[in-house]
Amino acid sequence: MMVSTKGRYALTVMVDLARKGENGYVSLSDIAESENLSMKYLESIIAILNKGGMLKSLRGKNGGYMLARDPKDYTINEILLLTEGTLAPVNCIMQEGVQCEKAATCSTLPLWAGLDKVIENYLKGITLEDIIIGNRKKMLGEYCESCEPAE
Amino acid sequence: MMVSTKGRYALTVMVDLARKGENGYVSLSDIAESENLSMKYLESIIAILNKGGMLKSLRGKNGGYMLARDPKDYTINEILLLTEGTLAPVNCIMQEGVQCEKAATCSTLPLWAGLDKVIENYLKGITLEDIIIGNRKKMLGEYCESCEPAE
DNA sequence: CATATTCCTACCAAGAGAGTAGGATTTGTC
DNA sequence: GACAAATCCTACTCTCTTGGTAGGAATATG
Numbered sequence: 001m002m003v004s005t006k007g008r009y010a011l012t013v014m015v016d017l018a019r020k021g022e023n024g025y026v027s028l029s030d031i032a033e034s035e036n037l038s039m040k041y042l043e044s045i046i047a048i049l050n051k052g053g054m055l056k057s058l059r060g061k062n063g064g065y066m067l068a069r070d071p072k073d074y075t076i077n078e079i080l081l082l083t084e085g086t087l088a089p090v091n092c093i094m095q096e097g098v099q100c101e102k103a104a105t106c107s108t109l110p111l112w113a114g115l116d117k118v119i120e121n122y123l124k125g126i127t128l129e130d131i132i133i134g135n136r137k138k139m140l141g142e143y144c145e146s147c148e149p150a151e
Numbered sequence: 152m153m154v155s156t157k158g159r160y161a162l163t164v165m166v167d168l169a170r171k172g173e174n175g176y177v178s179l180s181d182i183a184e185s186e187n188l189s190m191k192y193l194e195s196i197i198a199i200l201n202k203g204g205m206l207k208s209l210r211g212k213n214g215g216y217m218l219a220r221d222p223k224d225y226t227i228n229e230i231l232l233l234t235e236g237t238l239a240p241v242n243c244i245m246q247e248g249v250q251c252e253k254a255a256t257c258s259t260l261p262l263w264a265g266l267d268k269v270i271e272n273y274l275k276g277i278t279l280e281d282i283i284i285g286n287r288k289k290m291l292g293e294y295c296e297s298c299e300p301a302e
Numbered sequence: 303c304a305t306a307t308t309c310c311t312a313c314c315a316a317g318a319g320a321g322t323a324g325g326a327t328t329t330g331t332c
Numbered sequence: 333g334a335c336a337a338a339t340c341c342t343a344c345t346c347t348c349t350t351g352g353t354a355g356g357a358a359t360a361t362g
Contacts, residue, residue, distance in 0.1 A: 211360020
């Protein structure tokens, strides 16, 4: 699995914050409750988002979290990349610059590189706002059945 | 990681068989040696390919494996799907028909479904033959720097 | 019959995934 | 100043997957 619960929950949190964010800081327990997820586990995931500069936080009573930017200024790629560490579909493509020692002669490498680019490209093209407004056409593209209603 | 060594090695085996396949059956030890992989581990991977109808096999002396079809008649998608079980990027999209119970109200589901389709689409568009002939344009698409040589 | 090969079952060690536990620190309110 | 509500921080644990290994049975060729 390329994206674990960590990345998935992180995205869920971001969506939740974007929806509730108008009225100031939202507490962890609030998020955990409305998404029905373990508060302790969410805590560790939010910590990653927070350290990565995705959120603003406030400690103490009435504290909580809110988005640091406008929803349209987050790509899904950066959210998942931060929480998952890498989104490469195979182990032989990890970070920029680092590559397998067989790379020069590996005939399957272009395939993995192409797959990686296709994934990255898709995730960079979708923003947090797209998810919130339910932009199915952008997310599902030609596979969206409800986008062009049957006559 | 979406594709483990199992899927990667399986693809390598298929490529190797396609290249050597003209002269009849190729033995496991032969493949393991030329790809420099553990023979015992490859054995378990080839067993999956063989049971899945991807290969023809012959036991006994001078036995071995060969492709069941022409390289151009294998998509990368089917090879990886067989060995990996699933290529879904997230756990909430597994098999056709089976879906998460929150699916109806999940705002992130269209994203995962779209990502899944993008991946599937890419892998269905590439054949074993494309890898063997090194069809970089098809694999790397717009990201292929060597496809349009600099003037 | 010897040898080279596939086939089959079982086992194992390390790491990742998915959380839990407990407490320290900070801030707002009474 | 005390208390409560919240974030922050470190460490631990359990289970499943990954990436193999071991040993031998069955089978075909010469």
